[in-house]
Amino acid sequence: MQGGAGNHSAPQAASFDKTRVLDVKPLRVLKPLFTASGENPPSFPIPPGGPAPPGTLPFYPFGVPREYQTSRSDAQREAPVAPAPLRSFRTPGQGKNVEASREDRAGDGRNYDNSDLRPSRPSRKMGKRSKESEFWVADGEDSGGPDYAVPINSIQREDGDRNVVDYVLVTFDGIRRRLSQLEDSNEGQTGGIKRADLKAGNILMSKGFRTNMRRRTGAIPGVEVGDIFFFRMEMCVVGLHAPSMAGIDYLNVKGDHQEESVALSIVSSGSYEDDAGDKDVLIYSGQGGVSAKKDKEASDQKLERGNLALERSLRRANEVRVIRGMKDITSPNSKVYVYDGLYRVQESWMDKGKSGANIFKYKLMRIPGQPDAFAVWKSIERCKEVMSTRPGLILSDLTSGSEHVPVSLVNEVDNERGPAYFNYFYDLRYIKPYNLSNTSHGCNCSDACKPGDLNCSCIQKNGGDFPFTGTGVLVSRKPLVHECGPSCRCSPNCKNRVSQSGLKLHLEVFKTKDRGWGLRSWDPIRAGSFICHYAGDVIDGSRLKHKLEQAKNFGNVARFMNHSCNPNVFWQPVFYQQNKECYIRIAFYAKRHIPPMTELTYDYGILPDDRDIYITSFLCHFFSVLITCHWKLERLFNIFSDYKGANPPTNFWLSCLTRFTDFPVAFLLYLF
DNA sequence: GCCGCGTCATCTTA
């Protein structure tokens, strides 16, 4: 099979078509951008095998971090960019380095890892790992087929950093979403992929596409206090918490005299009635004693495995990572996990469970001086109950009710009472649709459009894939997402209307320390979640000059999003039609999981200097302007039509943008 | 000491 493009064999039962899954092509290397900007273009090496073939990529709009853009042979040869100390260099044949450098850490005496405390059993991973392919390629195909991702090299696999962790997580969720998408469209048929999370984890694990495999106590490089996860698997692949199910991660090590074990991390899931009155204290129940079978009777817990490890860690007073699991308010059926940093076991005792069986209890105390994580969640909870408790609150709803959800306005930094010259408007004003002459009306689906239903014209327009998963999460970034619109027959609760349902998250406009007003969310956000769309004035060509000044005074929450080169949000053009008219909107989606109260930022796509502070608005207006300038739209739409298939050129939109890098000045000139 | 395989314990997720 060549390049995955050819004849796919039909999915078999109990299996699935891997070529389609791996077709996700996470993190496809992009061609250089910003070429016309006069800025130094980042040098992105062209991947081996020539320039990137067409493909879409999940939420990595401007290419993977440069350090991963090594060619295949480079990755094998070169030392990692990660500032991993050489002593932890551990590849087959070089394991000795680990031992030789142990003295480095000896003074510390608090942190242990499995090179300091040698595992009582020799790790067998070495042998296994050498079999793992260094590169993530389609099964059995290491030539001819495309590279799906930049590999994780053996050093990064042992010790990560922020970039690697991000990269692994983004890849994980990209695959996960794609698998759910396939599962959704399969519905009821054979070869279903239930538990896409497990499957995605399994794919990554078996490819060695993971990081921080060296198990250690204390912090995990690249995982920050406050980071959130939506699946246990996510914590496995970044090395935060290795067991895919068990709540206690521990390591058996050889001490000076006898075997000892250390607790590394715990996940408090709430299922054992862990009580948390104080945000810095966690009462954690030991593991075991739950009836495995139907007999339902709980038995006494034993002082073994995780329980033993926690007991030992109490003596040892080592740092234990704590992950707190809780209900996800935004999708009540699932859970969020918050990494709450390092704790120490303070005491332990025996308790009686409901059934009368013995249960171990452990009291853990948070080590002071770490950034707030769980505490933030707690305080948000309080604010939600009583809005007025929000510190620095200026307005409890700056939209004055024009959104379904209130958007609060706060300033905890200085005395400014709010952004000047601003009128909230939830939609585009003066939008002028483009009249289609030859395109069909909306789809004819009854009720809601079903993923996999190729008769649905909206799905056809999306290249045969339903763009969202069952949970309403965008599967991957595309040049254009076709949503169902007012002229579709399907019901308003059709899942293909994600960006039309208005705000779902509780957003907040806040004063940043050094960049004016910004936007953040009270709720945790999953990668791929819809955040908001861009609203404001649409300026058409004829009125442009006059309207320009006014236009900047109208808008919605989107206009408060600041720029970042390492953004957590991306914009996505969305298309839908009403009768014979079409509309394009700019919708914003989360690029990765975003913890509450984290500033939401996107990459403006151009490199703004201080010339024009309204450059954000212009970028988005840019598209609106195009909508209203028919002469322009016609051309644009033709291009869309050419590329609306499954595999549009990844950087189509980007190249579209880069043509206007000097926007707005150049664009205005261009327009007149 | 090294390797491979089977089994167990664990709780999440839909």
Added chain:
DNA sequence: CTAAGATGACGCGG
């Protein structure tokens, strides 16, 4: 609610 899952620990046999 139930059942299928993946991983690492552990035990056994070479």
